[in-house]
Amino acid sequence: MNTLTTALLELGAPAAVLGSGALYARAKMPRTYWATVGIPLTIHRIRHDYENVMEACGLTVEPSFWRAMASSAANRPAKPAMPKIRSMQVSSTGLRVRLRLARGQQTKDMADAAERLRHAWEVHAVHVSEVKPGVVELRIVGFDVLRNVRMPRRARAKSRELLRVPVALRADGTVHHRDCRQAPNGLNLGANQSGKSMFTRNLVHGLAAQPVAMVGIDCKRGVEQRPFAPRLSALATDQGEALGLLLALLVEMDDRYDLIRDHQGVPGTVAAEELTADIWGLPEKIRPVPIVVLVDEIAELFLVASRADEERRNQIVTALIRLAQLARAAGIYLEIAGQRFGSELGKGATLLRSQLTGRTVHRVNDLETAKMGLGDISDAAVAASTQISPDMPGTAVAGDTSGMWFQIRTPYRSLTEVAERCAEFAHLTPDLDRLAAFRPQVAHPVIIPPAPSTPPDLMPVSLGK
Numbered sequence: 148m149n150t151l152t153t154a155l156l157e158l159g160a161p162a163a164v165l166g167s168g169a170l171y172a173r174a175k176m177p178r179t180y181w182a183t184v185g186i187p188l189t190i191h192r193i194r195h196d197y198e199n200v201m202e203a204c205g206l207t208v209e210p211s212f213w214r215a216m217a218s219s220a221a222n223r224p225a226k227p228a229m230p231k232i233r234s235m236q237v238s239s240t241g242l243r244v245r246l247r248l249a250r251g252q253q254t255k256d257m258a259d260a261a262e263r264l265r266h267a268w269e270v271h272a273v274h275v276s277e278v279k280p281g282v283v284e285l286r287i288v289g290f291d292v293l294r295n296v297r298m299p300r301r302a303r304a305k306s307r308e309l310l311r312v313p314v315a316l317r318a319d320g321t322v323h324h325r326d327c328r329q330a331p332n333g334l335n336l337g338a339n340q341s342g343k344s345m346f347t348r349n350l351v352h353g354l355a356a357q358p359v360a361m362v363g364i365d366c367k368r369g370v371e372q373r374p375f376a377p378r379l380s381a382l383a384t385d386q387g388e389a390l391g392l393l394l395a396l397l398v399e400m401d402d403r404y405d406l407i408r409d410h411q412g413v414p415g416t417v418a419a420e421e422l423t424a425d426i427w428g429l430p431e432k433i434r435p436v437p438i439v440v441l442v443d444e445i446a447e448l449f450l451v452a453s454r455a456d457e458e459r460r461n462q463i464v465t466a467l468i469r470l471a472q473l474a475r476a477a478g479i480y481l482e483i484a485g486q487r488f489g490s491e492l493g494k495g496a497t498l499l500r501s502q503l504t505g506r507t508v509h510r511v512n513d514l515e516t517a518k519m520g521l522g523d524i525s526d527a528a529v530a531a532s533t534q535i536s537p538d539m540p541g542t543a544v545a546g547d548t549s550g551m552w553f554q555i556r557t558p559y560r561s562l563t564e565v566a567e568r569c570a571e572f573a574h575l576t577p578d579l580d581r582l583a584a585f586r587p588q589v590a591h592p593v594i595i596p597p598a599p600s601t602p603p604d605l606m607p608v609s610l611g612k
């Protein structure tokens with residue numbers, strides 16, 4: 148791109164004027180292009196041709212009786228009614244346009260027309276959400292924000308909300324959070340190399356700086372989770388340890404229920420407004436720390452090599468199901484990752500899966516697996532997860548059982564970055580008595596001696612006697 152084109156782009160010249168230079172900028176520097184050319188151009192397109200676009204996209208309705216009367220009195224043709232622009236706001240990735248729907252229209256009409264609007268305004272995507280009855284918001288995205296994920300600065304600053312971690316970016320440019328209190332148990336599915344561990348890394352990165360306990364179960368000998376050891380209150384790296392740890396967590400859960408019950412006291416000893424059924428209602432000074440249990444590969448916990456292992460597998464699965472069903476109120480949350488999660492894993496698999504409300508499905512190898520994760524959310528979500536390209540690892544479809552779903556992609560974080568973060572916040576790692584036996588040994592970092600200031604060949608050498 149020549150200097151003149153760059154200068155013109157910076158001044159906001161329309162793309163058509165700039166020809167191939169602008170096309171180059173659009174492909175290679177989508178953010179810069181959008182900020183300089185895309186925004187004014189799209190605002191112009193929306194404002195200039197609004198009525199025609201609404202009509203062409205099927206977003207007009209018959210005018211009201213009074214409007215038709217007024218038009219005929221003035222001897223003018225009655226215009227059809229259409230959504231009215233309430234406000235328009237610019238963001239770094241697109242525009243947010245609020246519309247008041249015309250009478251008789253619903254949010255679904257707008258959502259159905261989103262693809263047509265995208266083409267009419269020549270933008271990357273148009274996402275529709277309802278603000279309140281009669282008012283919708285169009286999130287117009289100028290370029291593919293998932294190609295090169297950059298989390299908004301505000302998300303990084305706001306990442307301190309307890310148990311609510313910004314883990315990814317949504318296709319509409321907003322931040323996607325893993326909120327353990329809203330969806331206590333999460334399922335993270337995906338084929339090999341689809342980005343499951345990256346999702347966990349982002350979660351650990353966010354939780355590391357919060358006053359929470361993290362517990363790891365990684366039966367791949369701990370290769371994924373051992374680097375997080377300084378920030379883990381417990382780690383199990385094989386099935387035997389996993390069973391011990393899960394049983395210890397159940398005891399911890401029972402202790403917490405006892406604490407809640409003691410606080411409730413006999414009727415009348417605790418003020419009515421202080422009665423609580425979970426740890427969040429307890430006074431802060433006695434409230435136990437929340438625990439997030441990260442299971443790296445669920446299939447490893449179901450695996451049985453011999454008949455003797457079967458008993459252990461059944462105990463592990465029963466413990467996981469109990470935690471998934473009961474532990475939320477005790478402040479214990481599960482985040483389970485796996486390549487598949489169907490009945491073929493063994494007894495109890497589907498029951499356990501049904502307890503995992505927060506679903507994140509990365510690229511999968513077959514429709515069956517997509518259905519395991521998203522089948523009870525929406526058919527469109529299932530279809531979207533089967534279309535994830537292998538050259539976009541970290542891309543996933545995230546939804547919950549309310550039926551809402553989003554396409555997301557995690558930002559890239561190296562293992563070293565997350566390990567360093569865990570070491571930095573190691574002082575926040577809570578000591579949990581019940582889990583003490585599983586506290587990972589943290590190897591002291593290898594101290595590399597500083598390089599000698601004198602070059603080796605000039606260093607004094609003992610020549611002996």
Ligand SMILES: Nc1ncnc2c1ncn2[C@@H]1O[C@H](COP(=O)(O)OP(=O)(O)OP(=O)(O)O)[C@@H](O)[C@H]1O
Pocket residue numbers: 337338339340341342343344345346540541542556557558559
């Ligand atoms: N959001 C992302 N952006 C860029 N690269 C990514 C992203 N997520 C994952 N990757 C890359 O994709 C590869 C696979 O990622 P990851 O290890 O998270 O997948 P996985 O599903 O856990 O794989 P496996 O099941 O084999 O352990 C890694 O090389 C990783 O660096």
